[in-house]
Amino acid sequence: MRAFSINIGGLGPNCRLQVGLLDEGFHPLAGFSGADEAVLATDGFRVPVLEGGAAIPRRAGACWLDLRFAGVRPRTPSSMPPM
Numbered sequence: 001m002r003a004f005s006i007n008i009g010g011l012g013p014n015c016r017l018q019v020g021l022l023d024e025g026f027h028p029l030a031g032f033s034g035a036d037e038a039v040l041a042t043d044g045f046r047v048p049v050l051e052g053g054a055a056i057p058r059r060a061g062a063c064w065l066d067l068r069f070a071g072v073r074p075r076t077p078s079s080m081p082p083m
Helices: none
Strands: 005-008 015-022 038-040 044-048 064-071
Touching: none
Parallel strands: none
Antiparallel strands: 005 044, 015 038, 015 064
16 A cells, blocks of 8 residues: 655644545546545644555556645734734
Protein backbone atom coordinates (compact mmCIF):
# COMPACT_ATOMS: atom_id res chain seq x y z
CA MET A 1 0.00 0.00 0.00
CA ARG A 2 1.24 3.45 -0.86
CA ALA A 3 -0.36 5.90 1.53
CA PHE A 4 0.46 9.47 2.47
CA SER A 5 -0.23 12.10 5.08
CA ILE A 6 -0.30 15.89 5.07
CA ASN A 7 0.18 18.77 7.48
CA ILE A 8 -2.90 21.00 7.48
CA GLY A 9 -4.24 23.96 9.44
CA GLY A 10 -7.31 26.19 9.28
CA LEU A 11 -9.86 23.40 9.01
CA GLY A 12 -12.94 23.08 11.18
CA PRO A 13 -16.71 22.60 11.17
CA ASN A 14 -17.14 25.07 8.31
CA CYS A 15 -14.02 24.31 6.28
CA ARG A 16 -12.86 20.95 4.93
CA LEU A 17 -10.13 19.75 2.61
CA GLN A 18 -11.23 17.26 -0.06
CA VAL A 19 -8.43 15.04 -1.40
CA GLY A 20 -8.78 12.98 -4.56
CA LEU A 21 -6.33 11.33 -6.95
CA LEU A 22 -5.93 11.93 -10.68
CA ASP A 23 -4.10 9.89 -13.32
CA GLU A 24 -1.40 11.24 -15.65
CA GLY A 25 -4.10 12.74 -17.90
CA PHE A 26 -5.68 14.52 -14.90
CA HIS A 27 -8.70 12.20 -14.93
CA PRO A 28 -10.14 11.07 -11.57
CA LEU A 29 -9.00 7.62 -10.42
CA ALA A 30 -11.85 5.26 -9.59
CA GLY A 31 -12.03 4.60 -5.87
CA PHE A 32 -10.13 7.82 -5.03
CA SER A 33 -12.39 10.61 -6.28
CA GLY A 34 -15.95 11.84 -6.01
CA ALA A 35 -17.81 9.99 -3.26
CA ASP A 36 -14.63 7.97 -2.51
CA GLU A 37 -12.26 10.89 -1.96
CA ALA A 38 -10.85 11.66 1.49
CA VAL A 39 -12.42 14.55 3.41
CA LEU A 40 -10.35 16.12 6.18
CA ALA A 41 -11.93 18.43 8.77
CA THR A 42 -9.31 18.46 11.54
CA ASP A 43 -6.00 20.32 11.73
CA GLY A 44 -2.92 18.28 12.38
CA PHE A 45 0.61 17.17 11.66
CA ARG A 46 1.00 14.07 9.49
CA VAL A 47 -2.76 13.61 9.14
CA PRO A 48 -3.31 10.31 7.29
CA VAL A 49 -5.21 10.88 4.06
CA LEU A 50 -5.97 7.27 3.11
CA GLU A 51 -6.26 5.82 6.60
CA GLY A 52 -7.94 2.42 6.33
CA GLY A 53 -8.70 3.04 2.66
CA ALA A 54 -7.78 1.17 -0.48
CA ALA A 55 -4.21 0.96 -1.69
CA ILE A 56 -3.12 3.53 -4.24
CA PRO A 57 -2.67 1.55 -7.45
CA ARG A 58 0.85 1.19 -8.81
CA ARG A 59 0.85 2.87 -12.19
CA ALA A 60 3.36 3.39 -14.96
CA GLY A 61 2.38 7.07 -15.17
CA ALA A 62 2.15 9.88 -12.68
CA CYS A 63 -0.46 10.16 -9.98
CA TRP A 64 -1.61 13.69 -9.06
CA LEU A 65 -3.35 15.04 -5.96
CA ASP A 66 -6.63 16.90 -6.40
CA LEU A 67 -6.86 19.20 -3.34
CA ARG A 68 -9.95 21.37 -2.83
CA PHE A 69 -11.09 23.45 0.11
CA ALA A 70 -14.84 23.26 0.76
CA GLY A 71 -16.89 25.51 2.98
CA VAL A 72 -15.90 28.83 4.49
CA ARG A 73 -12.59 29.45 6.17
CA PRO A 74 -13.00 31.69 9.22
CA ARG A 75 -11.06 34.94 9.11
CA THR A 76 -8.27 35.33 11.60
CA PRO A 77 -6.94 38.68 12.86
CA SER A 78 -3.78 38.24 10.78
CA SER A 79 -5.80 37.87 7.55
CA MET A 80 -8.18 40.79 8.17
CA PRO A 81 -7.51 44.05 6.32
CA PRO A 82 -6.30 46.98 8.47
CA MET A 83 -8.99 49.38 9.68
